[in-house]
Amino acid sequence: MPETPTQFWQKIVEGVAIKFIIAAIVGAGGIVLTWLTARSAYLSGRPFYQVAPYIAGVFCLLAVGFYYCWLWIERMQVYAAETQLKWLREIAERDKLRIDKALCLQEYRLSRRTSLGAPAPHLGVVFSIFNGSVYPITFEREIKGFLKFGGMPLEGRLVATPEHLFPDAEPHKYASIGVTLYLREDQARMIDEALQRGEGQPLNLDQLQLTVVGARASDEIAPQTIDLYQARVSFT
Secondary structure (H helix, E strand, O other): OOOOHHHHHHHHHHHHHHHHHHHHHHHHHHHHHHHHHHHHHHHHOOOHHHHHHHHHHHHHHHHHHHHHHHHHHHHHHHHHHHHHHHHHHHHHHHHOOOEEEEEEEEEEEEEOOOEOOEOOOEEEEEEEEEEOOOOOEEEEEEEEEEEEEOOEEEOEEEEEOOOOOOOOEOOOOEEEEEEEEEEOHHHHHHHHHHHHOOOOOEEEEEEEEEEEEEEOOOOEOOOEEEEEOOEEEEOO
16 A cells, blocks of 8 residues: 555655764764774874875775665655655546446436426436446536437526535445436426326436546545436436
């Protein structure tokens, strides 16, 4: 499982601390080696300039070792950041808020009563949509598209049904979506007559567009629009 941002920054802080510890060890080691070399030269009676090359060589070895240790720690942090970014890109590329076009009509109603303060006749439809992504998604209230009844487009104002608050859809589960279409009188009369005659007509959710937002604990994916082309549900 990729690390969280908190763990990521904690690793960076730990890496900086390790650098300071290594620098302190190298500095202390250099001082000790210099003192030992100078003491050895003093005890042997040789002049300092004869042992100076040895001191320089020791410092060169320490500097090269410290340099490679420093690069290794830096590479560890870069690798951790690259791994985190690669994981986020893979998630975004693989899941892209994939919504399976599995619609199932739950409820259909044609009402002439006042709804949302508007006296116009309206057609209400509640259907289920499947969340095929690996994280929860939230449906926004803005809906675009139009409905068809018996192959004929229904003109009107399409809004989200107020009693459906569009809760989050859990991964690999269905969520109920409700839409209300305010109809013209002639279209409401046509649907009403068809229902009174007992005629079963297909109801098409034609090019219905839902804007959804997917979120995880660590980040949020930008809203994306899902197009449901020619998704057919039938009622009797």
